[in-house]
Amino acid sequence: MGALVSANSTPGDQNPDSGIVSIRFNGEGGSFQNNVTFRLVGDSYISLASPNLSVLVGSKEKFAMPIEFVNFAEPPTNIVLDGDPLPIAVEQDEVGNYYIAVTDDTPKPETITKFFEEIPYTVSAASGDETVEARFTVLKCYEGLLADFLGKENAIMAYKNEEGEMPVTQVGFQLGLWNKEMGRLELIAPTAMEIAYEDKEGIYELIGLSYEHNPDLSTSEHTVYSFTAEKSLPSPDKVEGTISYSSQTGDMRLENEGAVYLIPDLLTYASDLEQ
Structure with missing residues (x-):
């Protein structure tokens, strides 16, 4: 005898990370119950700290934004950043947290014609046989x-x-x-x-x-x-x-x-x- 048990989750919401299934057996000699705790894992997704990663033009500095690979059974593989060529990469800090880093390489103009320049980007990663992605914008900022x-x-x-x-x-x-x-x-x-x-x-x-x-x-x-x-x-x-x-x-x-x-x-x- 078997049973199919399922739970619903919504990416980005505060979903429970565990659940309990109670198995009860009744017989002539009495009853028996066993509670089994399962880890609940929803769909894999990529969580970004912000929709924009701002970069100060002419600063030559490095700018970072945290990124989290949620519900990945294993560490993400084949991480790809897709967009216009920039000094951009997904890196890890000393405790293993991921972040997207961009280093400014644009010369500071003598005069400006705009405050912002939007560069759309997509970050993707493999979670098992599945590939998930998220979109964000590198926002070049002109003082x-x-x-x-x-x-x-x-x-x-x-x-x-x-x-x-x-x-x-x-x-x-x-x-x-x-x-x-x-x-x-x-x-x-x-x-x-x-x-x-x-x-x-x-x-x-x-x-x-x-x-x-x-x-x-x-x-x-x-x-x-x-x-x-x-x-x-x-x-x-x-x-x-x-x-x-x-x-x-x-x-x-x-x-x-x-x-x-x-x-x-x-x-x-x-x-x-x-x-």
């Missing part, structure tokens, strides 16, 4: 200062709106600083900003372009400045200029610049041509 046109084109309006007023262009500035204790890049609002705008033809001076800090729109993550032209720019083409900005944080001074366009007043330009 620096960036202008954010709040989801709009890098442009400043240089024409009157329907109300006959010169519209205000809001530009947010963000500072990305590495938090060594937390192992991540934090985005904060810079203070003590210095800003300059210019174009080759000096159009910004002719239209009276000005800017000022807007504390009402600024947040803990953005320092917002309001840009306004005093006069319209009658022209068939937008004018390319450069916005330069810098901020001091502690002993570190961060600088950056980028292209910004003055958007002309096409209606006034067309009217002037007709006359």
Whole structure:
């Protein structure tokens, strides 16, 4: 006589690691019961400490994230990391704990165009005849200062709106600083900003372009400045200029610049041509 006994488990949940099966026999001379304790093992899976492994670009340092091979009957074999070529490996510490290690090998750029670069990765390992895998992202982090046109084109309006007023262009500035204790890049609002705008033809001076800090729109993550032209720019083409900005944080001074366009007043330009 036999019996099939099973138990359900959910990967990642707190499942019991043991169970008891009671076997009872009743006969003429009485009864007998024996309790047998079994180890409960669910499906094998890979547990990562975080979906992202952050790396500070230009640091040349090594960054690690714990990884656990759960419910593997034997130590994992054929561990494979699949993604873009990086100095990355699965290693073990002195007590046998596994971790994924990445060493930064990217030169630090003089200026930045983004705070983050995502590199998707897959880690897989063999558990007996089965292969299990997990996905994570190597997050390259760039310290620096960036202008954010709040989801709009890098442009400043240089024409009157329907109300006959010169519209205000809001530009947010963000500072990305590495938090060594937390192992991540934090985005904060810079203070003590210095800003300059210019174009080759000096159009910004002719239209009276000005800017000022807007504390009402600024947040803990953005320092917002309001840009306004005093006069319209009658022209068939937008004018390319450069916005330069810098901020001091502690002993570190961060600088950056980028292209910004003055958007002309096409209606006034067309009217002037007709006359």
